[in-house]
Amino acid sequence: MTRILVTGVRGKTGVPLAELLVARPGVAVLGGSSSPATVDIDGVRPTDFSWDQPSRWSAATDGIDAVYLVRPDRADAPELIGAFLAATPLPTHAVLLSERDAGQVAPDGWALRAERAVRSSGRRWTILRPSWFMQVFTDPRFYRDQLVDTGELPFASGGASVAWIDARDIAAVAERALLDEGHAGRVYELTGPESLSLPRTAELLSRATGHPVVHREVSIGEAVAGTDGFERELSVLTFERVQAGIFTGVTDTVERVTGRPARTLQAFLADGGPALTGPV
Numbered sequence: 224m225t226r227i228l229v230t231g232v233r234g235k236t237g238v239p240l241a242e243l244l245v246a247r248p249g250v251a252v253l254g255g256s257s258s259p260a261t262v263d264i265d266g267v268r269p270t271d272f273s274w275d276q277p278s279r280w281s282a283a284t285d286g287i288d289a290v291y292l293v294r295p296d297r298a299d300a301p302e303l304i305g306a307f308l309a310a311t312p313l314p315t316h317a318v319l320l321s322e323r324d325a326g327q328v329a330p331d332g333w334a335l336r337a338e339r340a341v342r343s344s345g346r347r348w349t350i351l352r353p354s355w356f357m358q359v360f361t362d363p364r365f366y367r368d369q370l371v372d373t374g375e376l377p378f379a380s381g382g383a384s385v386a387w388i389d390a391r392d393i394a395a396v397a398e399r400a401l402l403d404e405g406h407a408g409r410v411y412e413l414t415g416p417e418s419l420s421l422p423r424t425a426e427l428l429s430r431a432t433g434h435p436v437v438h439r440e441v442s443i444g445e446a447v448a449g450t451d452g453f454e455r456e457l458s459v460l461t462f463e464r465v466q467a468g469i470f471t472g473v474t475d476t477v478e479r480v481t482g483r484p485a486r487t488l489q490a491f492l493a494d495g496g497p498a499l500t501g502p503v
């Protein structure tokens with residue numbers, strides 16, 4: 224039996240990854256969450272895992288063969304990841320969810336340092352560097368409520384296009400990396416199959432939701448309003464990266480790793496559209 228710990232199992236990539244893994248014979252899936260009582264995925268064993276509780280890490284990682292690490296977006300992530308991996312059994316294969324072109328991410332080389340903590344852990348590793356997730360349109364913590372309530376997509380694009388990716392495709396790559404040979408020591412830059420301007424993205428959202436959605440170009444300051452500290456620094460930098468075109472390029476990595484093309488935004492919205500319908 225292969226034991227795999229999926230951190231962030233309630234999150235955008237964690238849910239589809241856990242669903243793929245439980246469908247594979249001979250795999251025991253431990254669903255890591257800081258709120259394990261709320262983990263409700265058939266076949267997944269809820270597992271108490273919090274970045275804030277290092278004393279409980281060894282119970283969560285006991286006997287595991289592999290771990291899917293959702294990088295915590297906090298200043299001490301590189302140190303936490305390093306300390307966590309040091310507490311895992313030696314044969315563990317770590318698959319880290321990082322972000323597109325992480326070499327370009329300051330402050331202080333933070334994203335690269337998080338990756339380096341994995342690379343230098345003495346464990347086998349694979350690094351996933353995805354573009355922006357399509358699920359930001361259906362997640363109330365991101366754009367969902369604004370899309371539904373006001374028909375607006377406020378986004379600081381600076382005119383750049385974004386190669387949105389379906390989190391299910393990231394999960395499909397992670398599944399292969401966790402279970403199959405040939406992925407150790409690889410860094411995968413992951414995108415959807417096309418790069419879309421924000422006006423074009425809004426047009427596709429309009430069609431899917433059945434009501435008008437328009438892109439409103441906002442300043443980076445407006446885009447990050449309501450955040451502070453490290454979260455604000457990271458969000459500012461993310462939009463600077465958007466405007467520099469870091470998320471524009473398209474790769475074929477999803478297809479190369481999984482054998483089928485990455486999903487289009489239209490396909491994603493055909494499945495996820497109902498989450499976006501509502502009064503405007």
Ligand SMILES: NC(=O)c1ccc[n+]([C@@H]2O[C@H](COP(=O)([O-])OP(=O)(O)OC[C@H]3O[C@@H](n4cnc5c(N)ncnc54)[C@H](OP(=O)(O)O)[C@@H]3O)[C@@H](O)[C@H]2O)c1
Nearest residue numbers: 231233234235256257258272273274294322353354355356
């Ligand atoms: N969203 C994007 O477009 C995008 C693009 C590229 C890269 N990324 C990266 O992907 C990662 C995930 O981002 P996301 O926004 O999609 O989040 P998400 O996976 O939807 O949710 C974050 C997860 O973190 C877990 N979590 C929160 N506090 C925790 C704690 N103290 N200890 C352990 N786990 C905790 C939550 O699970 P519990 O509450 O169950 O613990 C939740 O499942 C981030 O590193 C982000 O930078 C995101």
